[in-house]
Amino acid sequence: MTRNDRLTAILDLLAESGHVEVEDIVTRLAVSPATARRDLDSLAKQRLLSRTRGGATTGSVAYELPGRYNRDDHAEAKQQIALAASELIMPGAVIGLSGGTTNTALAQVLSTREDLNAPSNRPMLTVVTNAINIAAQLAVRPNIKIMVTGGILNPRSYELVGPYTDVIMQKVALDIAFIGVNGVDPKIGPTITDEGEAMVNTVMARRATDSYVLADSTKIGKRAFAAMAGYDFRRLITDSGITAEDKAAFEASGTEVIVAKDD
Template sequence: MKRAARLNAILDLLAASGEVTVDELVDRFGASPATTRRDLDTLAEQRLLTRTHGGAVAQTVAYELPIRYKSHLRTHEKASIAQAAADLVSPGMVVGLSGGTTTTAIAAALAAREDLAADGGVTVVTNAVNIAAQLATRPDIKVVVTGGVIHSRTYELVGPFVEQLLRGVRLDIAFLGVNGMDAAAGATTQDEREAAVNRMMAERARRAVVVTDGSKLGVEAFSAVGGPELFHTVITDRGAEPALVEALRTAGYVVLLA
């Protein structure tokens, strides 16, 4: 396993259990004890966990591997999901994009569509500054950026200023990235501020869509965003575990496999 993937997996394990030991990580990932300790030290230096004797504990509920690392994980799956999401967008639509690596891939897929220039192009409303910068040079895409306080690890704007702007807009479709998507718990994130923004963006949309790769299905993160009453559709990859996909459908979601 490459180091970036291993770091992400360590944080995912912390999200589930709250603490890990070096021995447990060595058994699970096959890295040496020295390498594992260096991994934990690296994450501790970034204040993503707290080191303990023989392991580590979760430092806060808001830890999340920085987007610059996560963008290199499961890139094929995210590209497929992004294309399926972009195919749901028609010229003239107002599109909401939360932050995250999958929604960043959706922004790239939208930017590649020359047909969206018809009927005045599309409008993208986003709280992710990296997505806004990515689309800013496209004259056929109007970019609306929410205000707010920037989250240093995800590049998302959060807080009351975001919610103030979202109350005044109406979206045709919104694509929301999550940290977990479970049939019983619904969509969840590690950060309660991001969950609040995602929830409001979904509420302001005629159609709200969760976009997530299969590794996050069956996962429950800290803060709830919403369930099938809020999200009409889930787009995930074809490698997702069939039982988890079926559980989502039974719970009332329309699941599209990309």
Template sequence: MNRAARLTAILDLLAEQGEVSVDQLVDRFEASAATIRRDLDSLAERRLLTRTHGGAVTQSVAYELPIRYRSHLGTGAKEQIASAAAAMVVPGQVVGLSGGTTTNAIATALAARDDLAAEGITVVTNAVNIAAQLAMRPEFKVIVTGGMIHSRSFELVGPFVEQLLAGIRLDVAFIGVNGVSGAHGASTQDEAEAAVNRMMAERAVRAVIVADASKIGREAFARVGGPELFPLIITDAAVTASERDSLTEAGFQVLAAG
């Protein structure tokens, strides 16, 4: 496991348990105690945790959000997708993140990247949990859209969001969805979320769907867009050959992370 992935995994474990010890992390990641201490010190410097004598405890308000944003099924798959997505980001870029558990994992992966400390990045998001998490990184400029909050997804929706997005430009946008198929494209369960996701993608030089394999082949209520808007889908290794073929034939490029 590389360092960025280990830092992300430490934060996820901390979110689940509330505290971790050096000995526990040494056993879990098969790393030296000195390496783990350096990892914890690095995360503490970014105010993502608070160091204790033998380990660390949670600090960020993001860890107090509902449990589905702290631990979820398919965590490994989402981490793999997040790692691949975060690797696409270049220091100094403007990055759009919609709401969702996969984009939340991308935010965690971005926060763990040491190389973003110098120039930083600008993150535009309509998800309050993502904004709270990245606000702990002083080198990140975090812009939150206005709007009405959905308690189910922590996403801001409505005309205030659209007014802000209309006046900005994004280098890359990562959009989480409830389903993506060759026939229907990307879709969500809520039409207001779909509208915001679509507009965020339209404001980006490159828009990317991030969806674990359980979303592939599914069609939700409100369509977000097809390959003309989202040339690339990042999913995980559990995607089947037939599912990939269906998406490829429809015009999508499919990257299976992991």
């Protein structure tokens, strides 16, 4: 396990109960107590947790997420997808992140990448997002430039939507957009439960040179209320739970399917 993988795993452990002990890290990650303490100290310096005697808590986190972010639904698959997506992002890139739990996992991975946090007089990554929880998550990273789109807040998802968001999005150019969805179907493509979010996702994807839909395999074949009209759906990143039949169906419709590696 690399150091970045360990840091991400520690934050996942912390998310389970709001606190973690050095002994938990030693047992769960098979590392020495000294390594566990160094990792906790590193995360504390990054303001991603608060150190306590013998462990750490989430006391430094300045916001609380809606229920769907607090549930650990398919967290392992989403982490695998996030790691696969992260490999596509080079230092200096300008990326778009829509809301959703998988993109939140991607933001966490990016926040612990050493190459994106190296000292620099210019941004090592620029992130355009309509999700205020993702913006808050990355705001403590001084070498990551954050642009929030503006708009009307959807309190169920922490995403900004509406005409103001669309106006801002029309003024940016992205290298890569990563789009979170509620369902994805080989015939009608990605779908979202909220029509406002679907519109923002479409605009974000169309402003990017390349765009990827991120969806764990439980969303394959499912359809939500709003389609991403006008979006040329060509790339999907999912986990190994996708069936051979579903993968073939996507590929037959012209969509490249990237299957994230299991840990």
